[in-house]
Amino acid sequence: MRFRVEVTGGAVGAAALAMLFTVTIPVDSAAADKSNPGSEPARISAATWTPTTTLNNGPIRECYAAGCAEVWRPGPGETVRWSHYAYNSSGNRWYYVQYVVGNGTPHTFYGWIYCGNVTASC
Numbered sequence: 419m420r421f422r423v424e425v426t427g428g429a430v431g432a433a434a435l436a437m438l439f440t441v442t443i444p445v446d447s448a449a450a451d452k453s454n455p456g457s458e459p460a461r462i463s464a465a466t467w468t469p470t471t472t473l474n475n476g477p478i479r480e481c482y483a484a485g486c487a488e489v490w491r492p493g494p495g496e497t498v499r500w501s502h503y504a505y506n507s508s509g510n511r512w513y514y515v516q517y518v519v520g521n522g523t524p525h526t527f528y529g530w531i532y533c534g535n536v537t538a539s540c
Contacts, residue, residue: 465501466501467499467500467501467516468500468501468538469497469498469499470499470513470536470538471495471496471536472495472498472535472536473494473534473535473537474494475491475492475493476491476535477489477490477535478498478515478527478530478531479529479531482504482505482506482510483506483508486530489527489529490517490519492519498515498536499516499517500514500515500516500531500536500538501514501516502514503533504530511533511540512530512531513530513536513538514528514530515528515529515530515531515536517529
């Protein structure tokens with residue numbers, strides 16, 4: 419969508435100019451990053467990423483429920499790092515994890531993994 423502004427007689431108020439050139443940047447909420455399944459991975463900044471090991475082929479998912487889309491499926495014995503966890507509506511604990519894969523050009527995946535699929539406690 420294009421907007422056209424005509425300036426006549428050189429008179430545009432300071433408030434009008436400020437409205438045209440104001441950029442709004444969302445403020446990150448600690449609560450949103452801790453339990454919001456839709457948190458944007460690029461904005462996640464954990465104080466600590468704690469390593470844990472995958473027990474099986476359990477997938478990393480987009481949200482903390484078994485019906486959510488799969489992000490990546492690490493193999494058994496892989497190291498993933500978790501920053502926090504949440505409980506879903508069924509009362510199951512899910513960890514928000516970071517998984518780095520790749521040789522030479524690493525790729526980092528973020529998502530949720532069920533506690534029964536890692537060595538971290540349930």
